[in-house]
Amino acid sequence: MPEPKEPRIRVARLADDDALAVLDRAVWSPLHAVMPEPQPPYTPFFDDHHTPEDHLVAELDGRAVGYVRLGFPTPLASNAHVRQIQGLAVAEEARGRGVGRALVRAAVEEARRRGARRITLRVLGHNAPARSLYEAEGFVVEGVLPQEFLIAGEYVDDVFMGQPLV
Template sequence: MPAPQISSLRPVRFAVPEDEAGLAELDRATWSGLHSVQPRPQPPYAPFFDDRNRPADFLVAEAVTEDGERTAGYLRLGRPTPLACNAHVRQIQGLAVAGWARRHGIARALLRAACTEARRQGAGRLTLRVLGHNAPARALYASEGFTVEGILPGEFHLHGRYVDDVLMGRSLTV
């Protein structure tokens, strides 16, 4: 089946409970050892939304195709810790874009929406963690103003090799 043609993108929005099935399907379809430290999801699948992953934590990108609107990507935005002294920081805790929707600026739109939302929430910093071997994601984050702030060498053993955990961040006050 050929990839759907994107005619336009909808503004990034917050997820709603009705997005659960589509986001869960997208999450499973985009799983890759390039970016995930978790094993490939297997049935029976856990709910996508739960007490720790609420719809309000997710930004959703939708694309208009010849088949109508389709979920093209999501970003999870959260607090890295529950500590009051860390309340000025938000963290990107997941980003996925459907294979058919890549190279249309969807990840970039989600990142920019995350910066806007984090500022709206009063955050002055936005951070993320990315696997060292994920060069495309690292390049995207760098192009959006994120810099490497630390590296945990060999933090994960994935598929027979040790992989670095790269900590990146950016100021939201500039």
């Protein structure tokens, strides 16, 4: 049996818009989403606030199977030294193949490359798989907003995680 291939990580291109929009809708779940499930008419994946340059794409066999969005936590100049993971998605069929881990590692390296001193993220308290992945990649809990969201009839904590890059 051949060894599973490592995902190839690259910066997104405008041409990825449709594939990433479809992926985003396919993986929507109350486990990680605070927004309602997307409904038609669908909006483009990229917009003025989320450009291709803000995304890293994971490919397996030449097909986009995941992405990570790397942005700024605020628009403030005093906060410009921090980058934030603002979205992570992996196609169901690619899970368990190291795609999420490769994307998180690539996001950390990209944040460093862009001169960030810290990287942060927010994750829902009930999302144990994501929290475990982030912890394994060096993120630590830096704060919790208890019962911050009401999702599918349950109150869910908003967990802030981060790590220094220097």
